Amino acid sequence: MAIIVNKEKKRRNIAFACKDLLLENGINELTIAQIAKTAGVGKGTIYEYFENKEDIVFEIITVFIAEYEHRLLEIVDEKRSTKEKLFHFFYIIHGDEEGHKQLRIYREFLAISMTHGTREIMDFNRKCRDLFLDILSQIIEKGVENGEIPEQAHDMKSALLTFSLGLVVDTHTIGLDPKEEINGLLNTLFNFIEMKEKR
Amino acid sequence: MAIIVNKEKKRRNIAFACKDLLLENGINELTIAQIAKTAGVGKGTIYEYFENKEDIVFEIITVFIAEYEHRLLEIVDEKRSTKEKLFHFFYIIHGDEEGHKQLRIYREFLAISMTHGTREIMDFNRKCRDLFLDILSQIIEKGVENGEIPEQAHDMKSALLTFSLGLVVDTHTIGLDPKEEINGLLNTLFNFIEMKEKR
DNA sequence: TAAATAATGACTGACCATCGGTCAATAAGG
DNA sequence: CCTTATTGACCGATGGTCAGTCATTATTTA
Numbered sequence: 001m002a003i004i005v006n007k008e009k010k011r012r013n014i015a016f017a018c019k020d021l022l023l024e025n026g027i028n029e030l031t032i033a034q035i036a037k038t039a040g041v042g043k044g045t046i047y048e049y050f051e052n053k054e055d056i057v058f059e060i061i062t063v064f065i066a067e068y069e070h071r072l073l074e075i076v077d078e079k080r081s082t083k084e085k086l087f088h089f090f091y092i093i094h095g096d097e098e099g100h101k102q103l104r105i106y107r108e109f110l111a112i113s114m115t116h117g118t119r120e121i122m123d124f125n126r127k128c129r130d131l132f133l134d135i136l137s138q139i140i141e142k143g144v145e146n147g148e149i150p151e152q153a154h155d156m157k158s159a160l161l162t163f164s165l166g167l168v169v170d171t172h173t174i175g176l177d178p179k180e181e182i183n184g185l186l187n188t189l190f191n192f193i194e195m196k197e198k199r
Numbered sequence: 200m201a202i203i204v205n206k207e208k209k210r211r212n213i214a215f216a217c218k219d220l221l222l223e224n225g226i227n228e229l230t231i232a233q234i235a236k237t238a239g240v241g242k243g244t245i246y247e248y249f250e251n252k253e254d255i256v257f258e259i260i261t262v263f264i265a266e267y268e269h270r271l272l273e274i275v276d277e278k279r280s281t282k283e284k285l286f287h288f289f290y291i292i293h294g295d296e297e298g299h300k301q302l303r304i305y306r307e308f309l310a311i312s313m314t315h316g317t318r319e320i321m322d323f324n325r326k327c328r329d330l331f332l333d334i335l336s337q338i339i340e341k342g343v344e345n346g347e348i349p350e351q352a353h354d355m356k357s358a359l360l361t362f363s364l365g366l367v368v369d370t371h372t373i374g375l376d377p378k379e380e381i382n383g384l385l386n387t388l389f390n391f392i393e394m395k396e397k398r
Numbered sequence: 399t400a401a402a403t404a405a406t407g408a409c410t411g412a413c414c415a416t417c418g419g420t421c422a423a424t425a426a427g428g
Numbered sequence: 429c430c431t432t433a434t435t436g437a438c439c440g441a442t443g444g445t446c447a448g449t450c451a452t453t454a455t456t457t458a
Contacts (some may be wrong), residue, residue, distance in 0.1 A: 002407040003452050026314050032443060042410040047444070111310035112371040126373045152390060159362055159384035162375070163272050167367030173312040174325045176361070185358035191351060193389040202427050202432055231418060241435035246419065 011049040014039040015059035023101050025131065027057055027108050054112045058121060061109045064102045065128055068093065072135045082143030083190055087182055089139060090164050094178035107172055132161055149193055156189070210248040213238040214258035222300055226256055226307050253311045257320060260308045263301045264327055267292065271334045281342030282389055286381055288338060289363050293377035306371055332358055347367065348392055355388070 015041040021030060032053060036043040050056050075088050093099040113121055136157050143149040163185065170176040216238035220229060231252060235242040249255050274287050292298040292305075312320050335356050342348040362384065369375040 002405075002454095003409095003450095005408070028314060031441085033441095036411095043443095044410050044445075045408080048408075053443075107313045108371070110368065111313045114306045114310045114368065115227055117372060122373060126216060129369075129373055152387060155383065155387040155390075158375075159378060159387070162365035162369050162380060163358055163362040164365070165368055166361035166363070169309065169313065169364055169368065170310075170361050171315060173309070173316060174328055176357075181361060184354065188351060188354040188358070189391075191354075191386075202425095202434095204433070229418085232416095235436095239402075242418090243420075243435050247433075263445080 002177055007049065011059055012063065014041065014046065014049055015056050016063075018056065019060055019105075022060065022108070022144075023104055027053060027112075054116050057105065057109050057112060058124070062124070064105065065131075068102065069131055069135070072132070076135065076138045076142070082139065082146065082148045083186055085139050085143075086160075086186055089136065090167070090182045091178060093168075103168065107168065110168070129161060132164075133157055136139070136160065149190075153193070202352065206248065211262065213240065213245065213248055214255050215262075216302075217255065218259055219257070222303055226252060226311075233374070246262055253315050256304065256308050256311060259304055263304065264330075265285070267301065268330055268334070270333070275334060275341070276338045277334070281338065281347040282385055284338050284342075285359075285374065285385055288335065289359075289366070289381045290377060292367075302371075308369065309367070328360060331363075332356055335359065348389075351390070353390070 014035075014160065018035045021034065021038055030053070032043055032046055035053075035056065036046050039107055046056075050059070064162070072089060075092070078085060078088070082086075093103055099125050113125060137154070140149065140153050140157065144151055144153065167178055167181055170181075171178050182193075213234075217229070220233065220237055229252070231242055231245055234252075235245050235256065238245075245255075249258070253275075270291055271288060274284050277284060292300070292302055311337045312324060336353070339348065339352050339356065343350055344353065350355070366375065366377055366380055369380075370377050
């Protein structure tokens with residue numbers, strides 16, 4: 001009877017049309033008018049596809065996380081030591097230009113989660129954590145199988161992820177060097193482990 | 200010559216007048232008009248004492264951190280095991296009503312740091328971290344002296360603080376249980392350490 | 399079958415309410 | 429009477445709404 005558009009797709013298109021704008025200035029500097037203009041639609045249309053400004057960031061993050069997951073999964077089967085894999089697992093997002101861009105927006109998203117967090121956003125965050133937990137599990141499991149690390153390494157998973165999240169915040173709010181921090185932690189941890197193994 | 204007010208004091212008073220308001224709803228729900236009314240001053244007066252809305256949160260946090268520092272310092276000399284001290288060091292802010300209130304506002308502040316972060320705010324964050332690092336050092340140093348933990352425990356300080364920051368975020372964005380997470384981490388770490396010591 | 403008409407979802411931008419921030423005027427202390 | 433503090437009316441900008449328009453497809457009609 002009438003035009004039927006793929007809502008999901010259009011939502012994504014609009015969101016990504018203003019990705020660069022979002023990267024340049026934060027969400028706070030972005031106006032709905034700008035977004036609409038950049039996406040080439042009317043202001044009202046924005047509200048056909050998004051609840052509010054924050055919802056646009058949510059859409060972008062959803063895709064970013066999917067890409068990120070893909071990059072993390074590649075690490076699992078790399079031909080490296082477990083320690084190196086772990087380093088990459090935590091460092092990958094800090095390492096390249098693309099990651100930095102995503103990190104920039106992810107911080108905006110974190111800020112939103114902490115202040116405007118809807119149930120939907122919380123659920124998404126939980127899902128993400130479970131996902132990362134699973135990948136980390138795979139890396140550690142392989143390390144255990146190879147005899148590189150002890151079984152108990154699994155107990156560190158949750159704390160490691162929390163550390164990793166803290167690092168996302170700290171690298172920005174006080175300018176910590178991610179490489180140094182991650183290496184510092186892993187070295188110390190492996191130092192403990194090795195000493196134990198040499199029992 | 201003319202009226203002389205204690206700018207510092209008045210700034211603090213205004214900020215704390217709207218502390219409860221800030222706790223109820225976040226800063227985003229708060230309007231300058233509300234703040235002014237609650238503090239019993241004109242809207243223009245607010246801008247005599249604060250750069251902007253975010254600056255008000257900054258003022259409150261400054262005091263909170265000072266209180267928090269005080270509570271942390273008390274831990275150093277407690278008659279407990281190092282492990283227990285460490286648990287308290289990380290858990291104290293999650294533990295009681297007062298801490299929760301402060302956490303609520305601290306999260307607002309973190310969000311601001313990640314999005315509106317001025318140089319002044321970054322400097323403050325760095326100062327805070329150094330402060331916590333120092334207190335943590337003292338706790339660990341005592342533990343080393345008592346032979347409870349190895350010298351290398353010092354190498355974990357930075358990562359532990361980053362973990363702790365991540366926990367502040369995670370407890371809110373995905374509802375992690377702080378007690379469980381902190382205990383999980385400490386148990387695992389001490390497990391590693393003890394195994395090593397029994398060498 | 400083709401033209402006419404109806405139905406419906408997509409789209410729009412003028413409009414509105416609200417809010418952060420400014421400033422000219424006023425008050426008050428010394 | 430000068431200096432400092434205070435104020436709230438005012439302003440521009442912005443997020444969000446909604447009544448109306450448009451484009452496409454379904455249905456009817458001849």
